[in-house]
Amino acid sequence: MHSSSTGLTDAAAAALAAPAPEATTDPLLRFRAAAAAHPERTAVTTPAGDRLTFAELDSRAGGLAAALTAAGVRPGTAVGISLARGVELVAALLAVWHAGAAYVPLDPAHPAERLDHVVRDAGITVVVAAGGGHRWAPEVRVVAPDATAAHPAPPVPVPPAAPAYVIYTSGSTGRPKGVTVTRGGVAQLLAALEARGIYRDAPGRVAWNASVSFDASVQQWARVCRGDGLLLLTDELRAEPEALAAYLLAHGATDLDTTPAHWSALRDQVAAAAERLPERPLRLFIGGEAVPPAMWTDLAGLAGRGLVRAVNLYGPTECTVDATAGWVTDGTPHIGTPLPGVGAHVLDDALRPAQEGELYLTGAGLAQGYLSRPGLTAERFVAAPSGPPGSRMYRTGDRVRRRPDGGLDYLGRVDHQVKVNGFRVELGEIEAALTDHPAVAAAVVVLRPDAAGATLAGYVVPRPGVTPDLGAVREHLAARLPAYMLPSLTALARLPLAVGGKVDRAALPDPAVEAVPDGGEAAEALPTGEFEVTVAEAWQEVLGRERVLATDDFFALGGHSLMALRVVANLKRQLGVVIPSRLVYQHPRLRDLAREAAQLAS
Known part of the structure; x- marks a missing residue:
């Protein structure tokens, strides 16, 4: 492990490595160009004080890529990555691309049943994982994160349409669905954020905040491909505003990505640290859910003081992380304007242009679709009414309104999909898991605001003659769903119904609070x-x-x-x-x- 003080601070004004023309379509080639141009620059820093230079990271990724190739990984293969956030994770992500394959995050914190489902659904036969964790199926070959091979393997060239990663999002049918995003889509994302001036021209020190199973992580960790350094955040740091702010200050962070809910917990400490950062203002990439008006006004005030410059980013997983961006300034919250290379079309129910309607997106950032789900892919990725033959557009399910300045106001969803602390959740997936419990006859889940942002509230109707054990139902859910999808539970004799026979969600009572015994x-x-x-x-x-x-x-x-x-x-x-x-x-x-x-x- 490299431990010298050589880092981005020594070269804050240095230009980013200029990629070769072909590298602009492949983030891996951009990374290798950065490593060749600045081998001793610090690429990764951990809270424990460990550092890895670009040359060391390139070497690790190449060695692991050779081991993956020896294990049978080929171009287009889906490779599972089940690692905690550390230098091994960064090297593994690059190694999968080095081998021409696509990575699939398998969060060690997720329930075993969910991990096994993703492995089966994605056809994963090779997983990069440390020992002592999840027990993988016998047919899955586990490769250690520090593995190498006797013979090095050069980077496998792939076309822009080759898959880069598959991220699983909540599914309304009760099972998560895999979104296949391309190498060209990632290249388009980096180029668009650079062209808009959202990424700095000089190398940055980027605090990587999002889980790798959350697509916002791509916008953060892939910054290393353009020569930026990564400051890794542990879960403990993410939960401790004082410690996180001290870490950002100690390493001169230039960029931080967060959801509005997380920023509400970090705001005071990080804003105070920003006053002492050597490079101000701290760039805050905020997204994943709507920014409340009071937070928007406060962020605009911090920008006016030169402490934090926030940009509101919007985009679904199906369109490679970000599709629109807007700087947070005085006024009301909005999601900005389309990034370069992105087409944003506001259409009515007849697919005619409208001032207010559903948002459809086009451009090189569109995903291939949903892995092994052709019907759902055809439903969400629809034919574009104009453009070259075969052009597609993604139906976001988000309602927007065009602003006089060309920007977009976010108005809400056209379905029951919600955002919980930045994570996209299909309420139907939780409801399906609830009704899968033998004691539950019917269930509904809603999103309710709370002091920290929003929380999920579940309501269950027991089967006739059964008194539900809500503790057992919660254990049932925890074995199937990731933590961010676990709701509070309230038992009801029946669900309130509207005139048309559908559940009247507005008539649901407040979540039950267990009585204090006497x-x-x-x-x-x-x-x-x-x-x-x-x-x-x-x-x-x-x-x-x-x-x-x-x-x-x-x-x-x-x-x-x-x-x-x-x-x-x-x-x-x-x-x-x-x-x-x-x-x-x-x-x-x-x-x-x-x-x-x-x-x-x-």
């Missing part, structure tokens, strides 16, 4: 011992409650993924114990989580 039952439920009391204090702080019980369920009290990260960070600070965030989902009852923390401490 007398002896209350005494038994009070937290006892160091670990229960400390967990209770962490929950009270994060959930904003005066009292919690040892029998309480974190998600039943309104907890969600961002809150879980804050709980983990709080417990590390108070107990000195690193608790994987997945344990909060596997053991949502306070007493059970405290027991797990005690076992880790011992």
Whole structure:
């Protein structure tokens, strides 16, 4: 591991490596050009203080690519990547491209059932993973992240239409669907953000915030392909605003990507750190969900003080991360104008141009479609009414309105898809998982605003004669869905129906809050011992409650993924114990989580 102080600070004014003409269509070739031009520049920095130069990262990626080729990976192959955020992850992503293949994120924090489904659905036979994690199917070959081969393998040339990655998003049918994005789409994304001036001309130090299973990560980690350095963020740092701000300041961060919900937790500490950064203003890439008006006004004020310059980015996974962009200035929230190379068409139900309607997108950033789902691909990627023969446009499902200045206002969805802390969620997938439980006859899930952004609320109707155990239902969900898709649960005798017979979502009651027991039952439920009391204090702080019980369920009290990260960070600070965030989902009852923390401490 390289440990010298050589980094981007020493060359802040240096020009980015000018790519060869053919490299503009392939981000991997851009990375190799950057490594050749500035081999000693720091490419990756970790919170532990480890550094990797561009030359070292190129060498690691090449060695792993040779091992992947030896394991049978060929151009177009889907390769699973199941690694925590670290230098090994960056090298593995580049190695898959080096081998001419496409990477498929397999988040180690996701439930085993979901990981196995993705492996089967994508036809994955090779996974890059460290030992001691998920038990992969016998037919899956596991390659260690530090593997090499006896004979080096040169980069495999691929056309722009070759797949670059497959990211799985929530599916309304109850199963996630894989979106296949091309190498040319990634090249188009980088070129468009450069042309718009959203990326700096000089090398940056980019704080990589998003999970690799979230498509916003591509816009962050692929910055290394143009010569920028990556500052890796752990889940613990993401949950601790003070520590994250100190890390950004210590390494002179120039760019940070975040969702509005996460920014609301980071704002005060990061804005204070931005006053002391050597290169101001800090560029804030904000997206994944709508920016509230009050936050927009505040960000515009920070821009006026020269501390933070925010750009609001909008785009579906199916169009390679970002399709429109708008700088946050005075006025009301908007999603900006189309990026270069992107066509944004506002159409009515008859596909005629309209001032207000559904947004359709065209351009080189369009994905190939949904992996092994030709029907759904044809439904969402429709024929364009104009342009060359075979032209397609993606139907976003987002309602927008054109502004007088040419920008776009986001008005909402035309379906039941929602955004939860930046993640796209099909409520139908959660509802399908709920009704798959033998005690549940019917279910509906809605999105409700909360102090941290938004939270999911689920309502279940039990089968006749059955008294549902909501704790068991939550365990059922946690075994099938990622953490950000877990709702609070409320049992109802029946779902409210509108006149037409559909569920009247507006008539659903507020989520149930479990009653506080009295007398002896209350005494038994009070937290006892160091670990229960400390967990209770962490929950009270994060959930904003005066009292919690040892029998309480974190998600039943309104907890969600961002809150879980804050709980983990709080417990590390108070107990000195690193608790994987997945344990909060596997053991949502306070007493059970405290027991797990005690076992880790011992």
